[in-house]
Amino acid sequence: MQYLVKLISLSSLMLVLAACSSSGSKTDHSSRYSMRHDAAPLRVPTELEMQDAVVVPVSKSASAGRPYTVLGKNYTPMLDETGYTAEGTASWYGRKFHGYHTSNGEVYDMFAMTAAHKTLPLPSFVKVTNTSNGKSVIVRVNDRGPFHDDRLIDLSYAAAYKLGYYHHGTAKVKLEAITMADSTERLSYIQVAAGSTLKNIEALAYTLRQQYHLPTNIVEKDAIYRLRLGPIKDAEQAQQVLEKLKLDQFQNAFLLYSQ
Structure with missing residues (x-):
């Protein structure tokens, strides 16, 4: 009887271990991704998420700069x-890779303005323009891929959404690397509120101009009026104003930047 109990216990432990090894955990490299096929997220990117990546000084990844081989091809x-600069086809990647590490150790976020490229230094920044509609976006290249001969770059879902090809899968694009020497000064704006009644938004704009001594502008889109403070040249000042606004009943205020 005692032998039978031990045998049952050992069998149960083996079943638990087997279940753990096939659970699709993010630390299990034999079945790294929990999804077999990629898919779009269950929501669209927010206005804040679709802002261009900010070009900042970066240290290049030494490990991601070494020659490597994928599918028998050397890079x-x-x-x-x-x-x-380059022209070619862009694709995008989404939910399957969301939350996993990129080639330079960052965590992939399908709602961040990032991209994968086979040979650009990691990280680096590129301006991507959809040649069919003229829309462009600046992304941070932090991953390797796409490993298809007919693909030039893989964009995050948010970037593909901004370029207007997320529902097509691919688009013809032009790439232009951007360094600190190429980047221009970006002005800060703070979106304070939004509403469907212009009169109310104008009244609030007047109050905020008197209180913060900053210009305001109202942007209309889809019958919604968005009130923004700015432009603000000093990034530190913009952050201070944002924090003050959040304490003064505008908890949903957020920063925007000129393109």
């Missing part, structure tokens, strides 16, 4: 992206 990453 040699660039040491410097200055002056890089």
Whole structure:
């Protein structure tokens, strides 16, 4: 009887271990991704998420700069992206990879303005323009791929959404590397409120101008009026004003930047 109990206990432990090893956990590299096929998220990106990536000084990843081989093909990453331009096909990736580590150790967020490229330094920044509609976006390249001969770059879902091709899957694009020397000064704005009654938004704009001594502007889209404070040249001042607004009943206020 005692032998039978031990045997049952050992069998139960083996079943638990087997279940853990096949659960699709993010730390299980034999079945790394919990989804077999990629898919779009269950919501669209917010206005805040669709802002361009901010070009900042970065330290290049040494490990992501080494030559590597994928599917029998050799790739040699660039040491410097200055002056890089290219045209080709862009695709996008979403839910299957969301939350997993990218090639330079960052965590992939399908709602962030990021991209995967086979040879650009990691990280780096590129302006991507959809040549069919003229829409453009600046993304942070922090991953390797896409490993298809006919694909030039893989964008996050948010970036593809902003470029207007998320429902097509691919688009013809132009890439232009952007370095700190290329980037221009970006002005800060703070979106304070939004509503469908223009008179109310105008009254609030007047009050905020008197209180914060900053210009205001009202942007209308889809019959919704969005009130913004700015432009504000000093980023530190913009952050201070934002914090003050949040304490003064505008908890949903957020920063925007000029393109």
